[in-house]
Amino acid sequence: MRYIGTAASRVDGYAKVTGAAKYAAEVRPDDLTHGSVVTSTIARGRITRLDVSEALRVDGVIKVLTHLNRPEMPDDDSAYKDDVAPDGSPFRPLYDDRILFDGQPIALVIAEEPEIAQFAASLVRVDYDQEPHVTDVRRRREEPSALKPSAKTGADPFAPPKPRGAAEKALAAAEVRHQGEYYVPIEHHNPMELYASTVIFEGDGKLTVYDKTQGVQNVQRYLCGVLKMDPDDVRVMSPFMGGGFGSGLRPQYQVVLAGLAALALKRSVRVVLTRQQMYGLGHRPAMIQRIELGAKADGTLETVTHDAVTVTSQYEHFYRQETGWSGLLYRCANATYAHKLAPLDLATSCDMRAPSAATGVYALECAMDELAVALGLDPLDLRLRCYSDRDQHADRPYSSKNLRDCYRQGAEAFGWDKRNREPRSMRDGSELVGWGMATGVWEAMQVPIGVRIVLTANGHAEVSCATSDIGTGTYTIMAQVAADMLGLSLDDITIKLGDSTLPQSPVEGGSWIAASVANGIATTSDAVRHELLGLAKQMQNSPFADVAPDEVTLADGKLVSKRDPTSAVLIADAMRHSGVDRIEREKTTRFTKDESRSHNVHSAVFAEVKVDEELGVIRVTRIVSAVAAGRILNPKTAGSQILGGVVWGIGMALHEETLLDHTFGRVMNANIAEYHVPVNADIHDIKVIFVDEPDDSINRLGIKGLGEIGIVGVAAAVANAVYHATGMRVRDLPITLDKLD
Template sequence: MAVSRVDGRDKVTGQARYAAEHPAAHPADPLLYGVVVSGAVTKGRIASIDCAGALAVPGVVDVITHENRPRLRSFDLFYKDMTAPGGSPFRPLYDDRIHSSGQPVALVVAETFEAARYGASLVQIACEVEQHQTSLLRNMEHSHKPSRLKAGYTPPPEPKGFADEMWDKAVVRIEGEYYSGVEHHNPLEMFASTVVRGADGHLTIYDKTQSSQNSRWYVSHVFGLSKDKVTVRNPYVGGAFGSGLRPQYQLALAVMAALKLERSVRVVLTRQQMFSFGHRPETIQRVRLGARPDGALTSIIHEALAETSRNEDYVEVVVNWSGQLYACEHIRLGYKLVALDRFSPMDMRAPGAAHGVHALEVAMDELSYELKMDPLALRLKNYADIDPTDGLPYSTKELRACYEQGAQRFGWHQRPLEARAMREGHELIGWGMASGMWDAMQMFARASAVLHADGKLVVSSAATDIGTGTYTAMCIIAADAMGMPLERVRFQLGDSTLPVAPVEGGSSHVATVGSAVQGVCDKLKKTLFKLARKMPDSPFAKVGIEDADFVAGGLRLRAQPAHIVSLQAILASDGAERLEEKYMMLPNMLKQQKYLRATHSAVFVEVRVDEAFGTVRVTRVVSAIAAGRIINAKAARSQIVGGVVWGIGQALHEETRSDDRLGRFMNHNLGEYHVSVNADIHDIDVLFVEEDDRIVSRLGAKGVGEIGQVGVAAAVCNAIYHATGRRVRSTPMTPDKVMAP
């Protein structure tokens, strides 16, 4: 099914309101505006704050600092949410300590945004500076194993076999060191929180977040408010990609101001300030592969060092993929952290896999040249039918079909084996490919469904739509389950008072919330069937539900397909104006843990490289995806295209450069932080192979958000080598690296 967004009209006509666009509820309580004052040093302590200049600005109401913030119940609860890593997270305006560059040190609150912004420029902060360390490469000797973990993280498995000995003995072997620079989230919607204070003190908060209930939990616990005094809403989110999994500091500051001043308050971060919290962590990896002359892997060794903050052990699954993608009897994986004076990294589309699979897939390409073997043939030679690490079967795995169908669509059979074999004019042409893998996750969720007397169905869950198409997918699932036209179904999300849903992340929302939606619709159908059997002269009186179908907004006997009883008539027969059911979806963990559950992809890329300038154009991409049953082909294709675009950005453009003398990210704006633009993107062809996974979800669906990016940068890297004969082992692969001898 290919369906346009049900929320599309609201978005393109401006009817959709985002976090910074909601007005105060009462004209008598006009919004106050808060502007964050960012610290100018990387590490140290605040010696003094002079707010006199700011307070003298007409319209400025207050300047909130660590010295006069409202008293809170417990700062220890800050960020102890669904997605927080272990440790002591950064707590805004907690004390006089400076932990990282750009840290918020004050909030200027005024009657107008302009007054607040001008006042913020007048706040004088004097600091005592301490020596900082922000370079991963200069501090690798200070690495440590993660001591405190976060939800969803799986440590590397114990070594299997004798990987080091087998690598030493390997007939063919390669080793490489792969570096990935820092990347920052740049969703179009700025991070913002609008706190609307009711007359009774109730706070209605519109927040840029990937979970309204996560933000509500955080606010109520940290500020000591009962949960019925706080409602968080996020009906529309203008992109997030992981940056909204955790509450960001503008939420805490806006609530502080609302409580202290007993007014409604809005705080919006600037684009530059969005570079002051979280990022994809800088990572360096070492991969060693050993093989027999026929290409069979005899040893896989993959070790990674990644940055974290001084406060938290932020962790990602970086190396585990190397123990899952290819069959091998001898595997050793290692993962350590280096604590730096930076804000904690955070999840960014395909966290861990975007780096870890990249290093593995570039190393596999290097091995193919050592073997003088086609890169696709090498992967097929080492195809894993079971999990190589623990022997579990896959719930479903159609990666082989991805290889075959993707290669055919791309024309891979015409690829010459040698590098520098194709040229057109002043450009060298290269073809590269890579595998992709991502977890297929399912979490816990609830949903409710209400059938109204007019035949309209309203389904609800506190899910989130960050632009991925959640509204539409859930409407499709509900309409299909109930046999109703899509236009009769409405899905409600983005409100913390709705039935519980997990954070929108990890490509798990359809498998999780979608299964809850289908579950509540099945429950509603059973209730409707019981009512239908009680109708006067009911044709359903002596049959079971298995003998009937819900179609065209009604119920019919399979033996009498021409006669349909409308759902309105069934509801009216009971004298009810509405019929409601609720459902709790719990994953069958006992069943799921018996399988390795994952999505897979095969990415084929063509690049053209200007030999004189080192500029790279990605002119053609074929991405073949195995992600279970696809609910909405139109939205799913869009997700994969977006992932491919981001993969091209990872490969060629995106990096936040740090001046370690200052401990500061220097290109903290969209003028200097390079992202892919229209001119960088050419032909992207997406195909979905047939797959239906009833282990991961009752829908047969997995997820498509992350898998679209995984493997793309590696395929670009491999294509650059095929074009030029030059191997680039760090991202982004800028012209200076491509031209290097």
């Protein structure tokens, strides 16, 4: 392979740094109008009066849309369901007078200029019939009757795994036990690009929608249901996206508001949410977890119990499989899980990078660290003693698992063998030094996907798929795989994506797109190669007259015999000889689920912190993340993915927390000045190691995907390092200096 596995620079990099790449709020059609959203100031109740008269008197204001005058919308829930919608009744923007959460959109002011719309929106007056609300998960947990089961049946893919053994009995008999409660607060995604939609009203009444989304076809189907339009009349585009992290898996409400306004005005409309309004969208749910571990004195893990209470909204039941990671990672004969939902008067929670694993593994890996202390063992030694080569849930082997090498290479690079086990035993001047570690795990998933390839006689190929590039480098890895599969140079490949009219793709999330689309390109390339072979066989004195399709490959612009590399025909010659100017093939790739093996990615994270003994200020000075994730398509973009995940894990451990005023049910730090995220001064040395992990059974290219794994385990490694430095165990995130008092 010439390109797969190489650190190619982003093929879309030039467009991004020069501004040629246009995002959803940068497309400027003729006759464009601008919408500004008015949001609710209560968490629960009804609108009793909505006065828009002052707003309408402002010069340049065209219309104010509310639930009283919007275009017709469907009554049934099914019209509002998207591809990843949870159980329940989806939120319907501007549908009626009900208020379900603070910051809910209740009106859209449309004007000729954005500043006019924003000013006029401030003049809209609203009265409410306010009802009691609850936004505190701890308060809700004290009301057992208000909690909901997370899954209806064991067949639910997000249901906790089936228990095994006799966990309660094993815990009672364990020689060493640990019990702890761990808390993760609500976190908001805060991507750099604000959520925005530009809806172009075409002359024939059709809509072309530029939307910030992780799934254009998902949005297209959703809009057709909500706006009562035919699929052929709605095209959704998202060629570039400035970060999503899961917040763009579901259509956000601004795209509906812009669509309603475009239909009402028969003009193009742009709606851009403010940073504050983005806190009225989904979030990583707050979570209270209780873990009990029982072990023999030699470190053999005997039992795991993991219970969780997770935040959701009152109208939808969003959840992920939070507790089952605990029973998956380590060899343990007895395990049991429980997961309940705490419905609150907030917007529905949603996926956020490594949903369920980032939070569930945090609790598990902190608990394992505490168990190691109780046993008098090194934390890495304990994990190696409990290592499992088999999926503990399904009792089957992995297609590949190189976690042992992650531990070994990560520990060597970090210098773990120099760690003094005693807390508060390592210092650097006035700072306490702590070393902590944790394990990471994620699923290696694949999804059906369509790819179209158009190869022209001049040696150029256009590869298209409706998938998104959310900043991860999808353009680049698609180009690398296509270049190798078609035997062309990287410069001869054009990638088209982020367009609902292109071949079918699911939303981009879960770390499944790289593996899926890369193998999809390979499948369609096979079809192109077969056709080229047919053309080459028609040539006079063809060296391929009796050659089977699997006996030839494409390389350096030629069709080449695998048996005799000197037997080759230029692609251009084969096409021109047959009078063919272009070959177009489209294939859908589906992956057969291997029930005999489990597919996961793993990591080992080692962290160093330094804590000012007087002030309690914590600095993460070093991180080593060793990752085993099958074949790495591009070490440069892949390394950036892990770096970003590590930074977010540091934020999860020390910075990020959405603060609610429960009296009003309102986010108090709805901005990126008071919602703390790591900045340059917070990030020091991060080393990423990719551990070799051949896997020829998961798919033909051996790809697993690694967008999520970078964050998993980082918060636990940092928290464990803080304990080692200070001797103080903080079990609720983020770990701020006041908690070290």
